[in-house]
Structures are given as C-alpha cells and as structure tokens.
Amino acid sequence: MEFDFSPVITYFPTLIKGIGATLLIGLVVAIMSIIGGQIVAVITLYTRKIVNWPLRLLIWLFMTTPLLLQLYFLYFGIGQWILIPAIAVGVLGLGFHYMAYNADIFIATIKSVSSGQYEASRSLGFSHIATIFYIILPQALYRATPQLGNNMIIMVKDISVLSAIGIAELVYLSQYAISVTFRPFEFYITIAVIYYLINVLMEIGQSWIERRAAYRR
Template sequence: MEGLDFSVVPPYAGLLLQGVIWTTVLTVAASAVSFAGGIALALAVMYGPWFLRYPVRLFAWLFMGTPLLLQLFLIYFGLVQIGIDIPALVAGIIGLGLHFAVYNADIIRAGLAAVDPGQNEGARSLGLSRFQSFRHIIVPQAVHSVMPPIGNNLIALLKESALVSVIGVAELVHTAQLAISETYRPFEFYIVAAALYYVLNLILEAGLRRLERRVEATR
C-alpha cells in the first residue's frame, strides 16, 4: 500500500494560496450580499405593500426549497440561454449571497419583531420619517440581537463556498483539484485543503466574536 507523501504539496503552495485568496473574496462578497439582502427581504415582508410581500415570499420559498448547487447551475448555465452571461465568480457571489439572504431574512425578521413598537412611535414623535426610524432606530437594535445566528450563517457560507468549484471558480477546492489532476495524489491535497478551510473558519469565528463584543459595547 502506498503511503502518504506530503512532499508533493509545496510545489503547489502558490496555487493553493490563490485558492485561499479567491475563497476569501467570494466569502466576503457573498456575506455582504446575504446580509444586505436579508435586511431588504425582511423589511419587504414585514412592512412592504402586498404586491411586494407576496413575490418576496415566493422568492424565499423557492430558494429555501431548492439545493444551492442547483441554484448555482441555474444562475451560471441557465441565464446564459436567455442572453444573460454572468462571469463564474459573480454567479458564485450572487448564488451564495441570495441563498443565505433568505435565511438571514428570517432571522432579521424575528429580530425586528422583537423590537418594542414604542421605539418606532417614539422616533416618529421626534420628527423622524418612517425610513429614518427604520435606519437609525429599528434596524440597529434588531441587528444587535441577531448577530450570533447571522454569524453562524456566515460560517456556513464559508464552507458552502466550496460548491462554486463546480462552475469553474478557482477557489480552494478547485485549485486543489487542479493539483490533484497533475500529481494524482488526492488524499494529500484534500487534507491540506481541509486544514486551510479550518484555519479560515477559525479566523472568521475570531472576527465574529470581536464584532459581537464591539456591538455589545455600543448598546
């Protein structure tokens, strides 16, 4: 039986580093989309007119009821058939961002519902518009209470970013597969990729804990 030989890994360190960089870019961009999209979807469902609420609910139901992999295929391979050609990286960001936005929306909606209605009434009595009340009073308070579950979703997003390798994005799994195709040493490179994901996960968790402490300090 042939044993492990990690000496094949160092020559491909640059390639793996490239994968780490693109995984980080993908995660950060998709996280921003998922967070902003989650707020927008939650506000639309809770406070939007009926002709906006129902399409948003249908959108959320479709994204929750179908696999992320299928959504990536539809965005990247499907849209091109109707003349919308999206680069693989952008398709990955959109797919991951929208997929997790619907889950963030549920969390944020619960946070918004937990804010005392008197907060909005007090803001309006001080002369703030409805938009200003949401922006400066309601949403910040809701965000404070939903940081931990949103953070869990961001960690899940980091791990699910590996799926975008199937549409050709040169993230960590994709670059590991390229190295494997040249060396025929899958176990070594998958172990290294797993270790790098673990390091990224630890960094993200540390960043989220620091952010939560800063948010708590401002309350």
C-alpha cells in the same frame, strides 16, 4: 501507503491563490447578503402584500432548494439566453441564497424590537423611513449578529460548491493539483486544515463582534 506532502509544498502557491479567491468571494457575498437581507426584510415587513408576498415566495424558494441546483439554474438554465460569467453566477447565486436566510433572520429580529421605540421615535419627529433605518435596523442588526456570524461561517465552506461551475477557488485549484500529482489524500488533508483554520479565525472574529454588539446594547 506512504504519505508524501512534497507535492503540496510545490503547489502551495496555487493553493494560496485559491485561498485568496475564496476569501474575496466570501467578503463580497457577506456584504451583499447582509445588506440585501436587511432591505428584503424591511420591504417584506413594511409594504403591502402585493409587494411583499413575491419576496416571501423568493425567500421560501431559496431556503427550500439546494444551493447547487440554484447555481446550475443560473449558469446552465438562464445561461442559455444570457451569457453570464461563472464568477458572476457564483457570487450572485451564493449572495441570493444567503440573502434569503439573512432576510429571514432580520424579519425575526426586527419584530423583536419593541413597538414602543417606534412610537417614541415618531413622537420625537423622526419620519417612518428614518425610524426604521436609524432606530429599528441597528438594534435588529445587533440582535442578529450571532446568527449572521454562523451563516457566514457556513457560507465560506459553501464556496467550495462553486468548483462545480469552474470557479477557481480553493477546492477547484486543489483538484487541478491532484490531477497533476495524483496525491489526493495529501491535498484533501491540507485543504481540510486550511478550512479549519479559516473557521477558527472567523469564530474568533464573530466572538469579538458579539462582545462589541453586546456592549453597544
């Protein structure tokens, strides 16, 4: 069997579009899941059981069911009653999935912040809400940085699952090119290298953020 990467070169502009779509989806999902995870964690920890127990149940459901099943449920299940664009399903599905994991991380890191800091802040005149958002959450975010970074690296790879509902990210566009050129091995090798490079760059960025977070502590 001879390798021929010339079709990869021909369709490389198509792969570039897929890379752009993957990174854009990843950025939106990262922002949504980190901010949403903080909000869910705060509501879970600082509200009554009648409010936080449904949230705990949702976290448990998202963490114990496969991502692909969640996407199918949103796209084909809820889609029977509400017409939802595939890209919206993909972003929301990934966002909620990783929001649950990030919320679980934030719950642990918020609990790890000394209760004495909460009491000291209140004694200085900060309100309950101000203490949470200006004193507790920043420290919880710094402590959660390594785990959040790992989650985001996994999330970028999970974007490939969105090809199952027709979203034109890197894997989906690669499959289109393969259907035209009949050179699957060359394209799969290429996208594997691309994902590897993205992971390396993200790990470098994560290390930089962790050093900054450690410095600010």
